[in-house]
Amino acid sequence: MVEAVVLWNEPNNLSHWNFQLDRDWTRFSDMVKVASVAIRNVSPDLPIVLGGVSSCDCDFLRLMASHNVMDYVDVVGVHGFPLDWNHWQLSDWPDRITEAASVSGKPVWVLEVGASSFGAEEVQAFGLQRTVDLLRSQTERIHWYSLLDLPATCPAETRHREAEGSSYYRHYISDC
Numbered sequence: 001m002v003e004a005v006v007l008w009n010e011p012n013n014l015s016h017w018n019f020q021l022d023r024d025w026t027r028f029s030d031m032v033k034v035a036s037v038a039i040r041n042v043s044p045d046l047p048i049v050l051g052g053v054s055s056c057d058c059d060f061l062r063l064m065a066s067h068n069v070m071d072y073v074d075v076v077g078v079h080g081f082p083l084d085w086n087h088w089q090l091s092d093w094p095d096r097i098t099e100a101a102s103v104s105g106k107p108v109w110v111l112e113v114g115a116s117s118f119g120a121e122e123v124q125a126f127g128l129q130r131t132v133d134l135l136r137s138q139t140e141r142i143h144w145y146s147l148l149d150l151p152a153t154c155p156a157e158t159r160h161r162e163a164e165g166s167s168y169y170r171h172y173i174s175d176c
Helices: 026-042 058-066 090-104 121-135
Strands: 005-007 048-053 075-080 108-113 142-144
Touching: 005 026, 026 048, 048 058, 048 108, 058 090, 075 090, 090 108, 090 121, 108 121, 121 142
Parallel strands: 005 048, 048 075, 075 108, 108 142
Antiparallel strands: none
């Protein structure tokens, strides 16, 4: 059973979008609008989520609102990994969710959140428990990214290595 449809292209990640073709995000905005209309024609009650807003980027949400995208979606989905690669504190989650809801005028779902163990399971247990404590009253949905790190024999493969913040030990499994 389909519970929602998420429209995203991990938009505010520089490696995922061709800024030469769509400098002001007009094409992306138009794609979201066209897709939303098509979805509504087939399934009028299916929630449509603007997703992939990495690091809970409210400037991107403001831009989407200026392109009237919020008129076509029901929910905003955000990502955040403050213990791994985002340069903000875990305790910032409630303020980030509140701002995203205010900027978008929509409910906010956390579509990706997680914490690497850094080799110590108690670190990941702390990250999971603290994240849930901070978010459970802020959002209807929390999707935990993964409960398992990559095996030590499989190095993390990211596009930007440590430039994304600290190395994220569960990201992009390779063929090992």
